[in-house]
Amino acid sequence: MNFLTANLIPKKHQSLAEQVEQKLLSYLKANNFNIGDQLPKEIELAAHLGVSRNVVREALSRLRMMGMVESKKRKGMVITEPDLLSGLTRIMDPSxxxxxxxxxxxxxxxVLEVGMADLLFVRKKDTDIQELKDIANREAADENCQNSQDVRSKYEVEFHGKLYAMSGNSTLSRFQKLLLPIFNYMEAVEATLDKAPAKGKINHFDLIDTLENGTAAQFRKRMREHLTPHYARL
Amino acid sequence: MNFLTANLIPKKHQSLAEQVEQKLLSYLKANNFNIGDQLPKEIELAAHLGVSRNVVREALSRLRMMGMVESKKRKGMVITEPDLLSGLTRIMDPSxxxxxxxxxxxxxxxVLEVGMADLLFVRKKDTDIQELKDIANREAADENCQNSQDVRSKYEVEFHGKLYAMSGNSTLSRFQKLLLPIFNYMEAVEATLDKAPAKGKINHFDLIDTLENGTAAQFRKRMREHLTPHYARL
DNA sequence: GTAGTTGAATATGTACTACATATTAATAAA
DNA sequence: TTTATTAATATGTAGTACATATTCAACTAC
Incomplete structure (x- = not known):
């Protein structure tokens, strides 16, 4: 391609479907719609935008995937609240x-687990603390913890998952669940390298104690210490 | 939801395009492909899955949107590394x-800015500190800071954006940029409610000093104090 | 033989038609 | 008025046809 044709083509080529997707997004952003509002029919959109219905459908399919619209058979498409994590749920996989x-x-x-402390201290309930204690007690009583890394990490996941849930931030909590396969994979890789899992000096009981009687700053410090083996990877 | 209940709960009807999308995703996850590997042609996929090419194209369009595949005109579709934030870039808008x-x-x-401290201390460079100082100095010298909330928040964004960049975590840094419109919007709403923007006791110079001479734990504490006005919203 | 050009082959991109499906809304029946 | 039936309609799917761009090979010129 010579420089003349290069100048004639300003943008990297975008397919019509991508252009329509962006137009629809701008349309939605500009007009402050409410959830439940109707979108024009596919045929009308196609006619108005001067493209085929196929193209419109591809764009709408993407919006649907993000949870921005839902389509009912005869009613048409209605606006819904997008799902922040819809993309992540699909691709959060080590492979x-x-x-x-x-x-x-x-x-x-x-970063999240250390930074989460203030949320926990604002929203913790007595029942939450009790649940954490239950988990930690079950962990302490389970003799399989000595042998099996799998068992250990099972309690680890349960304990920390409960913390995320306690944060009262459902996006955060959902993100943690998505994050698990990645984390497990990286721990498994580490295990094959003969790196000892090296438990931190602060255990779950210490964290609970701090959560119950301490401050957010103290909790951050202890969580940081609890995660020290992982921080070694930085 | 475990494997069993997943099968028991009747899934809400899924379109063929959605089913094909999932099949393609499983296919990619199961077969550990490398970046650059080719996908079968649309027609072959359609034939193999027993659906029309339209349906396959809708599914592929979604994968393309996530950055999982790229399509070249005659070459076909090749596997690329998905973009973690591709979904968020589209929907991060207050409206x-x-x-x-x-x-x-x-x-x-x-949570991120408080929890980020260790990343910063591991990766900070002298040039980064200098840049932070430059920003803080420009901020201190700008008399418009007194009058205009916009000017203040401009420096705020620049300073904190630099911190994210220093984290060495490009996902984190990109996320921060996406987050800005939301944050601005919420601050604007707060401003209309006559809530004074109430500056924290810790300013940017304090943060820089801690970053230069202190510890990660100290930095977390000070960042937490710096953000106190925002934490009031919890 | 090498470099550069031309042109055919081909996979994606777009348009269009036709029909299936499901759900609403109107109508008829009780 | 309530219930059952039917028609209308917007999305979902299939299929054909052609446009477009890019690769690859054949070919020409030097």
Missing amino acids: LLGKENMQDIFELRL | LLGKENMQDIFELRL
Whole structure:
């Protein structure tokens, strides 16, 4: 391609479906719609935008995938609230992601759990503390913890998952669940390298105690220490 | 939801395009492909799955949207590394999200900035510190800061954006940029309610000093104090 | 033989038609 | 008035046809 034709083509080529998707998004953003409002019919959109119905359907399919619209058979398409994590739920898999993304996600977990402290202290309930204690007690009583890494990590997941749930932030909590396969994979890889799982000095009982009697700053410090083996990966 | 209940609960009707999307995703997850590998042609997929090419194209369009595949005109579709934030880039807009999602995102920012400390201390460079100082100095010298909330928030964004960039976590940094419109919107709403923007006791110079001479734990504490006005919203 | 050009082959991109399906809304029956 | 039936309609799916762009091979020129 010579420089003349290069100048004639300003943007990287976008398919019509992508263009229509963006137009629909701008349309929705600009007109402050409410949830439940109706979208024009596919045929009308196609006619108005001067494209085929196929193209419109591809664009709408993407909006549907994000949870931005729902389509009913005769009613047409109605606007819904998009799902923040709809994309992530599909691709959060070790076999789909590269090293850099996995490392980013790994780090994100560490950041979240340390930074989450204030949410926990604002929203903790007595019943939550009790549940944490139950988990920690079951963990302490389970002799399989000595032998099996799987068993250990089962309690680890349960305990920390409960913390995310306690945060009262459902996006955060859902994100943690998506994050698990990545984390497990990276731990498994680490295990094959003969790196001892090296437990931190702060255990779950210590964390519970801090959550019950301490401050958010103290909890952050202890959580940071609890996660020290993982921080070694930075 | 475990494997069993997943089968027991009758799924809400899924369109063929959605089913094909999932089949393609499972196919990609199961077969550990490498980036650059080719996917079968649309017609072959359609024939193999027993659906029309339209349906296959809708599914592929979704994968393309997530950055999982790229399509070249004659070459066919090749596997690429998915973009973790491709979904978010489209929907991170105050006019598309509801209160709960916005609140979740708002909280997430607070969690991230407090929890980010260790990343910063591992990866900070002298040049980064210098850049932070430059920003803080420009801010201190700008007399418009007194009058205009916009000017203040401009420096705020620049300073904190630099911190995210320093984290060395590009996903985190990109997420912060997406988060900005939400944050601005919520601050604007707060401003209309006559709530004074109430600056925290810890300013940017304090943060820089801690970053230069202190510890990660100290930085977390000070960042938490710096963000105190925002934490009031919890 | 090498470089550059041309042109055919081909997979994706777009348009269009036809019909299936499900659900609403109107109508008829009780 | 209530219930059952029917028609209308917007999305879902299938299929054909052609446009477009890019690869790859054949070919020409030097």
